[in-house]
Amino acid sequence: MAVNIYTDKDADMSFLEGKTVGMIGYGSQGHAHALNLHDSGIKVMVGLYEGSASRQVARDAGLAVGSVAEVAKEAEIMMVAIPDHVQKDVYRDEIEPNLGPGKALMFAHGFTIHYQFVVPPPTVDVLMIAPKAPGHRMREHFVEQGIGVPCLLAVHQDATGNAKNIGLAYASGIGCARAGVLETTFKDETESDLFGEQSVLCGGVTALINLAFETLVERGYPPEIAYFECLHELKMIVDLIQQGGFNYMRYSVSDTAEYGDLTRGTRVVDDHVRENMNRVLDDIQSGAFAKEWMAECDEGRHNFLRLRQEARTSRIHEVGRGLREMMPWMNPREIE
Incomplete structure (x- = not known):
């Protein structure tokens, strides 16, 4: 459809004129939304906890800053741009007590609304504007080229009858309407976003790269060569796919590579992978993953931190660190 x-x-x-937009958070997405809106002539106030290093950064950019509670009280429209796992407590403690009737509560991702970790009263608009790019890229396009990145718009609750109009005005203010605003639902955005991250963009691709790397190394090939073939060259392929789809990528590579793609790809990613993907999607649709993740955060994130440390000290990471030092033009970034 x-x-x-x-x-x-x-x-x-006009749906934003004379109103204050409260930006809850000033990280990757929050800073880009706030600055683009400010440049578009919209009054913005940033809500941050006391002691946040971002307070002075936002003030230096010419933005008003207050506590989350102060912003929630002052603003007619609020964008919640803080991590999913902290939204529940911040909403309960600081936003909800100051959420008067007729206000608009916005999110850059549908997680906490869709899984009902946050349940706003029926007297407020609840909607989502989700740019399909990192905040720094969104800001760069807006400032340097005068263009925007596409975004998603979803209305979960339309208390005033103007939720969609507010969302479109907001999307225009941050520059996304210059590219295109795609209408969706909180359910579709949340579940497809989680599935994409887990099956391909983060989980699937890193597991595939690591497994291919380990296969070559275990069969006697030098780790450095395995790194280049299984990880380094991936960017070139992804850039081609992003530019013109699979057809353009296959047109751009050698016939040998294309034949190997068409005849061997489905041996690696076969029906067993499809079954696993369906089980991943089942966990997302049922809410099992969301409950698991929130419980992990509530209980100290011990398993998450262990897995993170194991990944950061893996063999492919150590090999890659040395090779990236040979390529300063890539502006290598190492996380300890």
């Missing part, structure tokens, strides 16, 4: 796509011509900025 085709989705509705909106642009600047569909946005009426």
Whole structure:
């Protein structure tokens, strides 16, 4: 089923005029939203906890800053741009007591609303604007090229009758309507986003790379060669796919590579992988993953931190660290 796509011509900025937009958080997404809105002439106030290093950064950018509670009280529209696992407590303690009727509560990802970790009262609008790019890229495009990145719009609750109009005006203010605003639902955005992260973008691709690397090394090939073939060259392939899809990638590589792709790819990623992907999606749809993740955070994140440390000290990481030092033009970034 085709989705509705909106642009600047569909946005009426009067729905933001004379209103204060509260930006809860000033990280990757929060800073880009706040600064783009500010540059678009919208009054913005940033909500941060006392002692946050971002307070002075936001002030230096010309933005008003207050506590989350102060911003929730002052703003007619709020964008919650803090990590999923802290939203429940911040909402309960600081936003909900100051969430008067007729206000709009916005999210950059649907996780806490869809899984009901946050349940706003029926008297407020609840909607989502989710740019499909990291915040720094969104800001760069807006400032340097005057263009935007596509975003998703979803309305979960329309108390005022204007939730969609507010969302379109907001999308225009941050520059996303210059590229295109795709209409969706909190359910579809949340579940597809989690599935994409787990099956391909983060979980699937890192597991595939690591397994291919280990296979070559275990069969006697030098780790450095395995790193280049299984990890380093991936960016070139992904760039080609992003630019023109699978067809353009296959057109750009050698016939030998294309034949290997068409005849061997489904041997590696076969029906067993499809079954595993369906089980991953089942956990997402049922809420099992969301409950597991929130419980992990509530209980100290011990398993998460252990797995993170194991991944950061893996063999492919250690090999890659040395090779990346040979390529300073890539601006290597190492996380300890």
